[in-house]
Amino acid sequence: MMNTKKNLLNSLNNIAEKKSPSDDLLKQFSKCFLDYASATPDNLDCIENLTISDGDVTGLGLNSGELISEIMNSAEGCEIPEQVKSAYPNLNQAQWDAILRLSTIILMLFESKQEKTIVQL
Numbered sequence: 001m002m003n004t005k006k007n008l009l010n011s012l013n014n015i016a017e018k019k020s021p022s023d024d025l026l027k028q029f030s031k032c033f034l035d036y037a038s039a040t041p042d043n044l045d046c047i048e049n050l051t052i053s054d055g056d057v058t059g060l061g062l063n064s065g066e067l068i069s070e071i072m073n074s075a076e077g078c079e080i081p082e083q084v085k086s087a088y089p090n091l092n093q094a095q096w097d098a099i100l101r102l103s104t105i106i107l108m109l110f111e112s113k114q115e116k117t118i119v120q121l
Helices: 002-016 022-037 041-048 068-075 082-087 093-109
Strands: 050-054 057-062
Touching (some): 002 022, 022 050, 041 050, 068 093
């Protein structure tokens, strides 16, 4: 289990460092994700919806083009979903906001921003 966890973290780090073409990064991440989390229907569905976004920021995104970190960031401040409230009745809004913020930052750790080149004449 420890090697699969390390491999998954390495695949995320490779995305952050843009060590390979996006298709290769996605293949590596997908394999490591499924090795670590197993090939359950939910996990397979998850992988089917992912891509490596290649805009100003390279990172985990959805096939529709959005970065997952940006979606999580926009969710910050949203009310606690009923399903979560039922499972964790003592969870308050400040704690929920902290969970969303932490999730956003963790996702951003595995992104890289496009370096802008300044040409001097």
